[in-house]
Amino acid sequence: MELTLQIVVSGLAAGGVYGLVAIGHSLVFRLTGTVYLALGDLIGLGVFTTLLVAAGTGPITQTNVSTGRYAIALAVGVLVCVVAGAGGYLLVVQPFLERRSTLGWVGATLALAFAIHAVIESVFPRSAYVLPDPIPFQRIGEGGYVTVGGASFAVRALYVAAVAFALAGLVAWAIDRTRMGRGLQAIAADPEGALVVGVPLSRLVPLAFGLGGAVAALAAVTAAPSAPVSAETGTLLGVKGLAAALAVRFGPPLYAFAAGALLGLAEAAIANVHFGGFELGPSYSQVIPLALVLVLLAARPAAEALEEVE
C-alpha cells in the first residue's frame, strides 16, 4: 500500500512526458499521415541545448546555475526545438509528401533522427549528464520525499506530472479554442478543403511540427534533472510516445496523452509491484508494455488497413 502512491506518482511523471510526445506523434499523423521518426531526437536536441546554454558541456552536478541563466537556457532549448522541428518538416517530410513517397519520408525522417543523435553525441560524448534543477526539491520534506498517511513519494515526480498534465490541458485547449488549433483541425479533416477556405496550410503544418516537439521537450527538460540523461534519452522518449500514439491509432490528442500516461503507469507498476512471491521487476518494465502495444495492433480488426479510395 505504501508503494502504491509512489508508483502512481512516478508512473504519472514518466507517463505524462510520454503522453506529450504521443500528442506530438498523433498531431503529425493526423495532419500529414506520416510518422515523425525524428521527434524523439528533436526532443533530445531541446534538452541538450538547454543543458549547453545553462551549464556548458562539462561534467556537472545539479547545483550552481542561477535561475536567470536557466530561464534563458530553457527558452533557447525550446526555440531550437521549434525551429528544428519545423525545418525538419520542410526538409525531410514535405518533399516526399508531395511525391507521395512513403519510403522517402520514412528514410528521410530516420536519417534526420540519426543525424541529430550523432550531433548530440559528438558535443556530449560522455555516457550520462545531469541537468541542473532550478527548484531545490531536495530541501522539501526528507531529502525531497514527502510522507502522506504512511505513503511517501518524491515531490519532484509530482511536480513533473503536474507540469505534463497542465501542458496537455493547454495543448488540448489550444487545439480546440485557438484560431491556429481550429486551422489544424480543418487540415486534419480535409487538407484541400482547408486550403480552399483560406487556412494557411504552408505556415501551420511546419509550425505544428515544431510546436509538437517543443511542448514535449519542455516536459522532458522539466523531468530531466530526476535522472541522468544521454543522447538516447530523447530517442527513447520518441519511441515510447510513438508506442502510446500507435496504441490509440493516432487518435485525438487527449487519447494519445492518456495512452502515454497509462504506458508510464504500466512501466512503474511492472517495475515495482509484487504479488506475494511473484514479481516482474524493472527488466520487464521496458519490454512488456511495448510488446503489448504490438499485440494490441495485431488484435485490432484492420478496418482502415489496406483500404484505398477508389
Next chain:
Amino acid sequence: MSAIATTAGALREAARDAKRSWTPAAWSAVAGVGLAALVPFVLPGSVRLDGLAETGYLALAAVGLGFAVGIGGMPSIAQGAFVGVGAVCAAHLAGSGWPGPLAALVGAAAAALAGVAVGTAVVRFRPVYVAAATWITTWLVALGLDAFPSVSGGSRGLVVPPQWSTTVHYELALALVALAMLAHRMLSRSSFGFALEASAQRPAAAAALGADAARLRLRAFAGAAAVGGLAGGLAVQLLGVADPSSYGPWLSFQLLVAVFVGGGATALGPTVGVFVLGGLSLVADLFGRLTGSETARFGPMLAALLLLAVLTLGGDGLVPAVARRLRWRGARPEVVAAVTPMGGGSLAARRLGKRFGGLVALDALELDVRPGHVVALIGPNGSGKTTALRLLAGNLQPDAGEVRLDEVDLTAESTSQRVRRGLVRTIQSNAIFPHLTALENAIVGASLRRRYGGALRTLLATPNARHEARATRARALHALRVTGLDHRADDPAGSLTGAEQRLLMVASALATAPRVLLLDEPSAGAAPQDLDRLIGVVQGLTEEGLAVVIVEHNLRLVRSLAEEVVVLDAGKRLAAGRPTDIAANPAVRAAYFGRPR
C-alpha cells in the same frame, strides 16, 4: 525406370528453360561471383578477409530486407532486430556444442517466427503503420537484450567457439548472398512478386483482381526476417561473439540505408548499398584519424547524409539508375498459347440492399445477366450504381439479399473467392500498376488460379511451377491480345495512354478467366475513337459467351452494347428495359433532367 525417365525429361526441360532465359546479365553475375570466390586464393594477406565475410553476411540480411521493402513496399526498420534474434539464438546453441550450420538454421527459424509475430500485427495496415510498428520492434529487441543479461550475455556478450576458418566463412557468405540475390530476382519476376508489388502500388486494384495482400506480405516479411536471422546466426560464428549492443536501431538503420542507396527493388541493389556503406565507414575512419576525434560519430552522420542525398535526388537507388542506362533486355521465353475459354456464367442479384447509416444506398435490387449478354446500370450520380457493383464483387457486404452465380449463393464469399469462381470487377479509377509492364499487370490477374505459384515452389522451380508459369504467361498475353494491347506488352503500364490503361484494366480482369465481368465506367474520359475500340473489345467478349455488367454514363456506349438497361435513382430500380425504351421513359427523363414544372 519410368521415374528416372520422368526426372531426366524434367531436367532436360529445365535446362532448355534456363538456356532460353540466359542473358548477358546472367553471364556477368556468374563471372562476378566466380571472381569474388577466388579472392582469398589470389590476394592472400592483402585483404581483410574477416571484414569482407562480415560485410557479406550484412549484405545477406540486406538482400532479404530489400525484397520486403523494394517489392513488398513495407518500410521495415526492424531487420537489425531479426538479425539479433538469429544471432543470439545461434550463439546459445553453438556455445553449447551444436554444429554451426544447424545453430544458424535454428536462428533463422527463430527470426522467422519473430517475423511472423510482428508481421501479423503490421501486414494488414498501410505502410505508415509498418514503419511505426517495426521501429518499436527494433527498440523492443534492443531494450530486451539490454535488460536481460541472462539471454544476451550482458556487456560481455555470448562467446561462440569458432568452428570454421575465415576463408570458409567468406566463401559461405558469398554463396549465400549470390543465392539470396538469385532468389530475389526469381521471386520479383514471378507471379508471386508481381502480385505483391501490385498490392503495394494499388491495394484496391490488386484486391479487385483477387490478390490476398496480407498473405503475400506476411510471407515476404517473415522471409526477410528469416534471411536476416540466418545472416545473424552465421555472423556470430565468424566474429566469435554475439555482442547484444550491436543489434540495435543502428544496425536496422544501416540495413535500411543500404537498401535505399542500392535500390531494394533490384537483386543487386542491397549488396551494392552495403558495400557503399562499408566504403563510407572507411572514409569516416580516415576522417576521424585526420581530425583526431573519435571515429564512431562520423559513421552515422555520413550514412544519414548519404541517405538524405539519395532520397532527395529522387532516385530509387544506384543499381536501378545504372541499369536504366545499360538496359539489358531479358530474353523472352517462348510462349505456348493454349487458352481455353471458360464460357459465360449467369449472375443474379436478389433483393440486394445496403444502407450507410440512415442513407439507403441500394434498395432491393433485382438483376439478371445471362451468358453472352450485356446489362448496363445507369443513373444519376449517387444513385447506387457503384455500390451495386461493389456488392456484386464482394468489396462490400450487403445488409439484405443475395448474389448468385450459376445458382450458387456467393453472398458470404470474399472478393478473392468470387474472382476464383469467375466473377471479377474493374474499378473506376485508372487502377493499373504503373511500375509493372503491361504483361506483368495482366499476369497479376492471371496468377490468381495458380496452384503451384507460391514463393517456395517458385524458388525451387519445380516442374509444375514452371509449367504453370508458362501457362499463366500465355493467358496474360492472350488477354492483352484480346484487348489489342499485345504490342505494348513489355512497356511499363505507367507509360500507356489513358485509354490503353483502361483497356489494360479490362485485360487484367480478363486474365483471371472470368465468366462474368463487371465494368465500372470503362469509358471515363475516353475520346471518341477510344470508345469504338472499347465497344469492339466488349462485343468480342460477349461473342465468346462472357456475361457483362457495365456501369456507364456514356449513352452511346450503352446503346451499342447493352441488351438491357437498368436505371437506378436514389438506390431504387426506377426502370428496366431495352435501351430505346429507356430513352423514351418519362420517369427516367425526369430523374436525369429534373421534373417539368
